[in-house]
Amino acid sequence: MYLAGFSINNLTLMALTIATGFVVDDAIVMIENIARYIEEGEAPLAAALKGAEQIGFTIISLTVSLIAVLIPLLFMGDVVGRLFREFAITLAVSILISAVVSLTLTPMMCAKLLHHTPEEKQGRFYRASGRFIEDVIARYGTLLRWVLKHQGLTLSVAVGTLLLTVVLYIIIPKGFFPVQDTGAIQGMSEAAQSISFSAMAERQQALGRVILADPAVASLSSYIGVDGTNSTLNSGRFLINLKPQHDRKEKAIEIIRRLQPQLAAVSGITLYLQPVQDLSIESSVSRTQYQFSVECANPDDLDHWVGSLVDRLRELPALADVASDLQNDGLQAYLEIDRDSAARMGVTVAAIDNALYNAFGQRLVSTIFTQTNQYRVVLEAPPGLQRSLTALDNIYVTASTGAQVRLMAVATVSERHAPLSINHAAQFPAATISFNLAPGYSLGAAVTAIEQAKRDLGLPASVLTSFQGAALAFSASLSNTLFLIIAAVVTMYIVLGVLYESYIHPITILSTLPSAGVGALLALQLANTDLGMIAIIGIILLIGIVKKNAIMMIDFALDAERNEGKPPEEAIYQACLLRFRPILMTTMAALLGALPLMLGTGVGSELRHPLGITMVGGLIFSQVLTLFTTPVIYLAFDRLAKRFRRNKPVPVLVTA
Secondary structure, eight states: OTTTTOOSOHHHHHHHHHHHHHHHHHHHHHHHHHHHHHHTTOOHHHHHHHHHHHHHHHHHHHHHHHHHHHHHHHTOOHHHHHHHHHHHHHHHHHHHHHHHHHHHHHHHHHHHHOOOOOGGGSOHHHHHHHHHHHHHHHHHHHHHHHHHHOHHHHHHHHHHHHHHHHHHHHHSOBOSSOOOOOSEEEEEEEEOTTOOHHHHHHHHHHHHHHHHTSTTEEEEEEEESSSSSOOSTTEEEEEEEEOOGGGOSSOHHHHHHHHHHHHHTSTTEEEEEEEOOSSOOOSSOOSSSEEEEEEOSSHHHHHHHHHHHHHHHHTOTTEEEEEEOOBOOEEEEEEEEOHHHHHHHTOOHHHHHHHHHHHHSOEEEEEEEOSSOEEEEEEOOOGGGSSSGGGGGGOEEEOTTSOEEEGGGTEEEEEEEEOSBOOEETTEEEEEEEEEEOTTOOHHHHHHHHHHHHHHHTOOTTOEEEEEHHHHHHHHHHHHHHHHHHHHHHHHHHHHHHHHTOSSHHHHHHTTHHHHHHHHHHHHHHTTOOBOHHHHHHHHHHHHHHHHHHHHHHHHHHHHHHHHOOOHHHHHHHHHHHHHHHHHHHHHHHHHHHHHHHHOOSTTGGGTHHHHHHHHHHHHHHHHHHHHHHHHHHHHHHHHHHHHHHHSOOOOOOOO
């Protein structure tokens, strides 16, 4: 991480937490195999050499295939790819280092530290736990014998798991990043476009009093006025600091929903709230969480279609707090000069301009210097005379003769509607429609509803629409997610094919993946969590973890067939019993490494929950299923390979 310039952040910490369950896998497999030979009576050094030689290829296969799964993450595009590159590199390097240690340092330590303990010297707990594990392995052997006698039923279960994975992937709600509770809420207030500064300040303070009355709020900061953030006078900002999580029961999103009815009772102003997020890819701050932009070269058409689209979106049950930044209903005063009258009285346009600027423009007329400071003297009309157009009746203009002429004697004033601001995107007038998700709806459902609303309205070709920020990245991820999973599977198949020099055995190993997918998707649904980018990362990691069960089984089965001459069914049965203990240990290590992510609390922990949920659910379900389906699939492909070789024509050498 230091050499790559990475920092300790949410993504690298997730990688390190997951790595705690991954890096011990290789060592577990190595130590278990060496310990088995020591228990059979061999010397520690001989057992270390024999066990390391036997299990070395298995560890290489486990490591290379797991790193191969992370390769697609390294080449992900867009903002999401840049975010998760740190995660993938940190985890991949951790796994690679653990493999090197397991192949070198671990066997040496086993030769020096491990020794056989006779049964009479073993403690009571040692003997009890050993008998328990042996009893579990014996029961597993009995069940496996039954499964091997009913291979057709087991194969149908495996095929059903694959179909169920596809169905669950289609129906599960799709999201992007989970909404976090970071202890802060940001808000944007909006009042009538013709409001004055003093009236805006009064309403902003009324909102602040309602917010501070909530028991979960610790403090807030608020400001109004035109600056680099607020482009118009009728908008304001809030930053609300919540009490620590142990002092409140509700999440930030629940506090927002509780505040909204009370804030709606404040007349003349609307406040839009959203939780502050650790990971945000929005290009600008909007009223609500997700953004949707509308562009049109004709401002009148833009006004019409944005209004229609906002009205339509507010009717959709999947959306809440729909708002637009279109500011086209402000008031502007136009002063029309009667040039004939002005000429007769000797009043010039420059004199009128100077009189107006003196009254309303805050002209700097002098600077007073003292011994310690200096004071700028600003000329303007009293604030009480600036609140309405009647102030123009009291403005006098100096004529060329020196006489004072009333402004309204040479001019008339009128009010007209005009835009407060005009936003642009790609040099065209544009407006941004922002929205929150209604309770119980996912971002995927909201995007689908918006697309349907656009089709229902029949927007003309001159009106261009596009999602922005997180909504845009989510739309892109929908097409990339399936490709990412397929790329991970294909990459691992190629790597395993090279390692085993076979087309068939990699398919047997990959057959364990649907069970992990079913477990992960079911766990997400039980936890009422969307399938977002964090959960997709968890599923990709599952692809790398779950296949280790099949790798360990197949390696030992092939060894028994080639070196001991055993038939395939007996070889895979023996391999399953020999590898049951390390399979159980490595699965538990990965599962316990993911538990802190699933059960963790604290500020922003919601970002990490989907990763832990998918890994725990996928590992539990796949562990139970693959212990029985993998041997049956291995035998089915073995029969298929023999039939293919039997039907393959044998070349005959013909001599003249």
